[in-house]
Amino acid sequence: MIQIDQVSHQIGGTPILHDISTRLPKGRLTALIGPNGAGKSTLLRLIGRLEPLQAGAITVAGHDVATTPTDRLARVMAILGQQTAIASRLRLSELVAFGRWPHHKGRPGPADRARVTQALEAFALAPLAHRFLDEVSGGQAQRAHIAMAFAQDTDWMLLDEPLNNLDMAHARALMGRLRALVDHEGRSVAMVVHEINYAAAWADHVIAMKDGRVIAEGPAAEVLTEARLSDLYDAPIRVGQHLGRPLVLHHV
Numbered sequence: 001m002i003q004i005d006q007v008s009h010q011i012g013g014t015p016i017l018h019d020i021s022t023r024l025p026k027g028r029l030t031a032l033i034g035p036n037g038a039g040k041s042t043l044l045r046l047i048g049r050l051e052p053l054q055a056g057a058i059t060v061a062g063h064d065v066a067t068t069p070t071d072r073l074a075r076v077m078a079i080l081g082q083q084t085a086i087a088s089r090l091r092l093s094e095l096v097a098f099g100r101w102p103h104h105k106g107r108p109g110p111a112d113r114a115r116v117t118q119a120l121e122a123f124a125l126a127p128l129a130h131r132f133l134d135e136v137s138g139g140q141a142q143r144a145h146i147a148m149a150f151a152q153d154t155d156w157m158l159l160d161e162p163l164n165n166l167d168m169a170h171a172r173a174l175m176g177r178l179r180a181l182v183d184h185e186g187r188s189v190a191m192v193v194h195e196i197n198y199a200a201a202w203a204d205h206v207i208a209m210k211d212g213r214v215i216a217e218g219p220a221a222e223v224l225t226e227a228r229l230s231d232l233y234d235a236p237i238r239v240g241q242h243l244g245r246p247l248v249l250h251h252v
């Protein structure tokens, strides 16, 4: 479980998150949803310790993110942020291999190399493994970053808008892969997602944020209702059903 207690955050004196307390359940796929500027990325970055905590407490599988040594934390959670400013003269295989660093600390062994190969194959990147990052498409680069997080082999994966740049087929394949990690390997995933139907179709748990606060949380079917979504996005939203899951209609 990830436990967030009374977390507040300011940037340049402007309050961004207001006294957030919530939980992300273990062994589930959690979607963080909400309008632009709601604070989703900021919260994810605080969990992943890409930003230092200013107020409150966060634990990931019992590890206090404020005090746990980085190498320990890196074996518990992998985080893929939104801005990935990694040198473009890096081959995809080298990028994915970075995911193994917390395990081998610079001395990769056969198991590390096998995991990198597996991650490249899992994300259909094997034919592109020798290309440089600036020689592949946006979606292929995005998949390589996800493969790096995947290769890190952690109990928790935190992904900020992993579906960015992915076409429908690759987005679906990624969601299927994340579901399999949760369902068959007992891992836990938290992701920021804008396309609400991906949350509706694949997420177990949804945390809805607006103006730096959590305004709803719970099982997907309980959070993704017409009233809640219309309020969240300040727009009329209809919710149908498809194969027993909510289907959100926002173009009506």
Ligand SMILES: Nc1ncnc2c1ncn2[C@@H]1O[C@H](COP(=O)(O)OP(=O)(O)OP(=O)(O)O)[C@@H](O)[C@H]1O
Residues within 6 Å of the ligand: 011, 012, 016, 034, 035, 036, 037, 038, 039, 040, 041, 042, 043
């Ligand atoms: N470096 C920064 N300097 C100033 N304000 C910032 C900075 N980063 C984020 N913010 C502000 O913090 C608020 C929350 O941003 P955040 O990126 O967490 O929201 P989000 O819900 O992830 O949004 P989006 O869906 O647009 O990615 C926004 O109002 C944003 O303008």
